[in-house]
Amino acid sequence: MANTQQEELELQELRKQIFITGYKGGMAHLASCYSCLEMLYALYVKGILNYDPKNPHWQERDRFILSKGHAGLALYCVMQRAGLIREEAVTSYLQEESLIGGEPCMRDSPWVEATTGSLGHGLSMGLGIATALKLNHSSAKVYVMLGDGECEEGTVWEAAMTAPAFGLDALVAILDCNRIQKMDFVEKTIGAANWSERFTSFGWQVDEVDGHDMEAFQAVLTKENHSAKPRLILAHTVKGKGVSIMEDNPNWHFKLPGRKERKIFTQELGITEAELV
Amino acid sequence: MNRAYIGAMMELAQEDANVLHLLADSGTGYDELFGRSFPQQMFNFGIAEENMVSAAAGMASVGKLPFVFTAGAFLAYRALEFIRDDVCFQNLNVKIVGMGSGLSWSSLGPTHHTTEDISVLRAIPNLMILSPATPNQVRACVRSAYEHPGPVYLKIGMNQEREFFAEDYQLPQNGVDVLREGKDLAIFVTGSILEETMRAAELLAQDGIEARLLHVTTLKPFAQQAVLQAAGETQRIVTVEEHNIYGGLGSLTAEALAYNGIGAHVLPIGMQDCFAKGYGTHAAVRRANQLDGAQIYKKIREVWP
Numbered sequence: 229m230a231n232t233q234q235e236e237l238e239l240q241e242l243r244k245q246i247f248i249t250g251y252k253g254g255m256a257h258l259a260s261c262y263s264c265l266e267m268l269y270a271l272y273v274k275g276i277l278n279y280d281p282k283n284p285h286w287q288e289r290d291r292f293i294l295s296k297g298h299a300g301l302a303l304y305c306v307m308q309r310a311g312l313i314r315e316e317a318v319t320s321y322l323q324e325e326s327l328i329g330g331e332p333c334m335r336d337s338p339w340v341e342a343t344t345g346s347l348g349h350g351l352s353m354g355l356g357i358a359t360a361l362k363l364n365h366s367s368a369k370v371y372v373m374l375g376d377g378e379c380e381e382g383t384v385w386e387a388a389m390t391a392p393a394f395g396l397d398a399l400v401a402i403l404d405c406n407r408i409q410k411m412d413f414v415e416k417t418i419g420a421a422n423w424s425e426r427f428t429s430f431g432w433q434v435d436e437v438d439g440h441d442m443e444a445f446q447a448v449l450t451k452e453n454h455s456a457k458p459r460l461i462l463a464h465t466v467k468g469k470g471v472s473i474m475e476d477n478p479n480w481h482f483k484l485p486g487r488k489e490r491k492i493f494t495q496e497l498g499i500t501e502a503e504l505v
Numbered sequence: 506m507n508r509a510y511i512g513a514m515m516e517l518a519q520e521d522a523n524v525l526h527l528l529a530d531s532g533t534g535y536d537e538l539f540g541r542s543f544p545q546q547m548f549n550f551g552i553a554e555e556n557m558v559s560a561a562a563g564m565a566s567v568g569k570l571p572f573v574f575t576a577g578a579f580l581a582y583r584a585l586e587f588i589r590d591d592v593c594f595q596n597l598n599v600k601i602v603g604m605g606s607g608l609s610w611s612s613l614g615p616t617h618h619t620t621e622d623i624s625v626l627r628a629i630p631n632l633m634i635l636s637p638a639t640p641n642q643v644r645a646c647v648r649s650a651y652e653h654p655g656p657v658y659l660k661i662g663m664n665q666e667r668e669f670f671a672e673d674y675q676l677p678q679n680g681v682d683v684l685r686e687g688k689d690l691a692i693f694v695t696g697s698i699l700e701e702t703m704r705a706a707e708l709l710a711q712d713g714i715e716a717r718l719l720h721v722t723t724l725k726p727f728a729q730q731a732v733l734q735a736a737g738e739t740q741r742i743v744t745v746e747e748h749n750i751y752g753g754l755g756s757l758t759a760e761a762l763a764y765n766g767i768g769a770h771v772l773p774i775g776m777q778d779c780f781a782k783g784y785g786t787h788a789a790v791r792r793a794n795q796l797d798g799a800q801i802y803k804k805i806r807e808v809w810p
Contacts, residue, residue: 234655287567334595341566343595346586353557353591356563356571363545364567383587394548 231266231442238273238309239265242421243470245305245318251484251504253322259468263406263439264373268294268302270442271371272310276449278368281311284338290368291357293307293342294431295350296375296404297331298482303329304337312339324351348381350374351401355387358399358458366398370451373402377409380418385430392431399458400449404439406467410481412441429462439463441444450481469497506661506697507533507604509640513647514572518543523568524651527561529575531552533604554584561599562591562697570598570651576610577603577619578658581626592656593631596668600650606636606696607747607780608659611790615780619660623695624752626658627725633657633682634725638699641670642722649676661696664787669699669720680723681731687715690809691735694745695721695754702745703789704798709805716743721754729761736762743805746775747796774801774807 231239238429242265250256271277271292279289294303301321307313317337318325328336331345342353359400361368378384391399407414414421424434433455437448445463453459467481468474473492485493494501511533517524518539526539528549540547550557554575557729560573573580580588580603592599610617626632633653635646643661669684684699687705694702699720706716717739719731736742742762744755755773762769776794777792783793791797795804 252729285711301771342563346590348555349559349587352559352587353563353566356560356565357557357567359548359560360564360567360569363569383553383555386550387560390553390556393551430594435699464805470559 230263235442238468240268240497241270242302242309244303244499246296247493248499249305249318249321250301252274254484255322256301256484257298257330257482258484259408259474260298260375261295262469262471262474263465263467264296264299264404265302265306266440266442267373267402267404267445268306269309270445272306272312273447274442276369276446284312288366288368291341291354291370291374293344293350293354293370293438294332295344295372296347296378297344300330300332303332305341307337313337319419325366347375347376348383349386351384354399354401355391355394355396358391358396359394361398362396369398369400371400371402373404376403376405376407376414376421376423379421379423380409388427388430388432395456395459396483397453397456400461401458402461402463404463404465406465407504408467408476408478408481412478423460431457433457434460434462436462436464439465440469506640506643506663506666508535509643510602510647510661511539512534513644515539515542517647517651518546520755522546523570524797525564525569525571527557527573529557529573529579531575531579554579555587558584558587558599559591562595562597563629565599566595566596570600570724572600572602572650574602574604575621576617578605578617581658582617585625588626588632589629593629596631596655598654598656600659602607602659602661602662603758604663606662608790608794608796609663609697609787611787612784618781619778620748621752622658622660622782623724623748623754623782624756627752627757631656631732632725632774633723635659635722636695636721637661637697637722637723638697638720639666639668639670641668641674642676644674645674645687646722661694665696666697667700668802669703676722679728679731680721681728682720682722683717685718687717688739689714689716690743690805691717691719691739692743692745693719693732693735693754693758695724696747698745698747698791698796701796701798701801705805706790707802708802712806717722724754724757726787727743727757727761729765732758732761733765733767740769741809742769743772743774747791748775749778750775750803751778772805774804
């Protein structure tokens with residue numbers, strides 16, 4: 229399984245857009261954006277999420293929360309591609325009178341289901357949404373994307389404990405396991421992570437997938453959940469995927485390239501110098 | 506107070522199936538009553554306050570009306586960022602109910618005291634703050650919180666508070682009630698310590714000093730006008746709170762005067778920027794911290810002999 233040639237072209241266009249927008253804005257978590265880009269694209273563009281593009285308030289819509297809010301720019305670019313937010317909003321990123329900021333924010337778009345940025349909030353918010361939807365006998369699903377570094381926050385585990393106890397089988401956590409946090413590799417920081425064992429022991433149904441393979445990702449996510457448990461999709465990814473010097477390199481958590489490094493970005497992403505002005 | 510709270514919650518739950526009673530393993534003592542009648546509307550999150558607050562925000566985003574309930578200290582301090590980011594910044598319709606207000610958990614010590622919550626929470630935009638003194642006020646506040654379309658923090662005591670208000674009491678528009686008239690000085694008080702303050706006012710009256718006594722239930726938005734008016738008429742203002750004098754009712758009152766260019770002497774009575782001394786009954790811990798009626802009276806007489 230893999231991505232089609234057409235999809236790869238579109239993903240490359242998105243990487244390009246994320247870089248140009250972030251570079252012009254003067255700030256972006258590029259590597260975090262690139263590790264989850266395929267998953268965001270699959271969710272919004274390839275039809276995993278059920279939503280009515282004309283009505284962000286449709287009660288039966290699936291919800292998606294980007295709990296690792298640093299990838300907000302990727303989310304906004306994918307939302308634009310899905311026709312949910314305007315191009316002007318994305319190009320305004322961090323410019324004077326910017327319409328969007330560095331983290332997803334509810335007040336900036338009705339399509340943002342939860343304001344994130346401070347880590348360890350999204351899974352609890354999603355848990356609350358899933359509980360409320362269950363009370364409403366809704367069949368909508370709630371997807372929450374976590375970072376693996378984010379799982380060092382205690383509230384992730386408070387929510388991980390509560391979700392199976394509340395029987396929230398409509399809750400799906402997607403763990404973007406890119407193995408890197410701000411200062412170092414996750415494993416060097418907290419030891420072996422064992423996410424699969426940990427979530428399994430908390431009562432979750434766990435599936436593993438290559439987070440860059442959209443076909444495989446979609447196949448896992450659209451699988452029926454007969455377990456009555458919440459699901460964790462452990463997605464193995466490469467932080468900074470798509471730009472050689474950024475891939476799997478902790479130095480790139482929160483950094484824009486300098487003059488020399490910029491050449492590598494522009495060459496590998498097919499960007500002209502003029503596009504960066 | 507807890508009995509009044511659960512009674513008011515059951516009335517709301519009956520009227521509106523969206524009203525939810527959320528707990529973090531520290532309930533009212535009457536939750537079974539609620540749970541028996543409304544099993545679908547009660548959730549115990551376990552000892553996980555942050556998760557509860559954040560989940561409540563999620564529920565509110567779907568149109569539910571959650572009231573989260575646990576010790577105020579575990580909400581205002583432990584779950585502060587979740588109150589700020591998830592409830593207040595997103596401006597979601599969540600009611601945060603902190604019980605054991607002030608020194609109510611007297612014997613457990615300062616980890617369980619809620620004596621800085623007003624200071625901490627009043628700095629957060631979009632949050633209404635209510636601080637009732639009696640069971641009938643609690644009932645009215647639950648109703649007012651329900652009717653207010655946005656975040657509310659409601660702090661309630663829990664020690665058999667004496668009733669000063671009518672059965673059918675309703676929270677006035679400005680959130681301030683006058684309990685005694687007087688022209689010599691004005692005492693503003695908030696929360697359960699009203700009872701002690703009433704005693705102090707009675708002692709003052711025995712000396713021929715007539716104090717106007719006003720209870721402030723709504724701390725945010727704060728009824729500045731009541732303070733300005735009292736200052737104009739008496740020039741002497743006392744504030745009484747079972748809370749640090751920094752950032753609470755004393756500060757609110759002084760700010761109201763200064764920001765409006767009104768000069769008046771404000772005597773702030775409360776925790777003098779310290780953690781509470783002593784253990785034992787609520788009354789004993791109030792005495793140990795000079796917050797009983799007799800010592801409140803004494804402090805006022807020291808300043809205005």
